[in-house]
Amino acid sequence: MADGEQIHSAMYPGSFGSDLFSRQTEINVRQHALEARCFVVCATAWLDTDQQAKIMRETGCPAGPISSGCFTAIISPQGELLGEPLRSGEGVVIADLDFALINERKRLMDFHGHYGRPGLLSLSIDRTPAAYVHERGAKSALRVNEESMIRLGHLQTAASLLASRPGRLSTPSRATMKTDTRRIQVDRWSISSSRPFDEIVSALDAALGHPDIKTLLPEAKASSPAEMKTMIEKALGPSGFMEFMRFEHGKIIAKETTGSRRIERFVIGNPLVTKEMVSMSQMRPLTRL
Numbered sequence: 001m002a003d004g005e006q007i008h009s010a011m012y013p014g015s016f017g018s019d020l021f022s023r024q025t026e027i028n029v030r031q032h033a034l035e036a037r038c039f040v041v042c043a044t045a046w047l048d049t050d051q052q053a054k055i056m057r058e059t060g061c062p063a064g065p066i067s068s069g070c071f072t073a074i075i076s077p078q079g080e081l082l083g084e085p086l087r088s089g090e091g092v093v094i095a096d097l098d099f100a101l102i103n104e105r106k107r108l109m110d111f112h113g114h115y116g117r118p119g120l121l122s123l124s125i126d127r128t129p130a131a132y133v134h135e136r137g138a139k140s141a142l143r144v145n146e147e148s149m150i151r152l153g154h155l156q157t158a159a160s161l162l163a164s165r166p167g168r169l170s171t172p173s174r175a176t177m178k179t180d181t182r183r184i185q186v187d188r189w190s191i192s193s194s195r196p197f198d199e200i201v202s203a204l205d206a207a208l209g210h211p212d213i214k215t216l217l218p219e220a221k222a223s224s225p226a227e228m229k230t231m232i233e234k235a236l237g238p239s240g241f242m243e244f245m246r247f248e249h250g251k252i253i254a255k256e257t258t259g260s261r262r263i264e265r266f267v268i269g270n271p272l273v274t275k276e277m278v279s280m281s282q283m284r285p286l287t288r289l
Helices: 018-036 049-059 100-108 158-163 171-175 197-207 225-235 249-254 271-279
Strands: 007-012 039-044 073-075 142-147 188-193 242-247 265-269
Touching (some): 225 271
Antiparallel strands (some): 142 188
């Protein structure tokens, strides 16, 4: 409703719960039309006599509950029925919709407008995909937090960092120093797994290349860009990334807390992707993260 819907599509089972369910359905959809200030198109399923006979034969239920309970109708923003609703049998309800009725209803009650008090009551929705099952306890599921390394841009250039420490730069260098601050959006993924910690680490190790970064990256070792590209591609793992660095944060945390907790952070990437990001001005040669 807060998204300003104009037509709400509703679907109820029908042929269920006898006439009482039909009346309850009517109350629900008419109330929604009034509160949401929108048209409601409500459809309900209908069981024909053959289907009803099959259900009665297989379940032993009486005919009453499955031979009524339908309410197929179109409701106006004023909560009024547009046309005759269907309470039994197959059929179609057709009506012309006058969207000016939506504004008329809003003049009386607009919870998203002058009736709204978001400072007192609001709804927060996190649309991030999440798992349905979460393990808790001493042997809780391993939570692996991975940060996207592909589109990480700079928050502030190294130049601005150095400029704040004049003692480390000569006066001519400071005179030509420029500060460039940009705001970017970064995607972060959190993945939960019930697999053992060592198994996860082994899987990451198998997917990454593990070159000697100190000897690989200096471009002086390659006589041409093509040769440098070949050297880097040979150092990549099956995932197309290589490990730059690894931190065992668990050992640091263990110094200050009781109990053991294994935490490892992988810094991974692909120098060829970094080269393209620099060429497209997505990151600077010197970046402070």
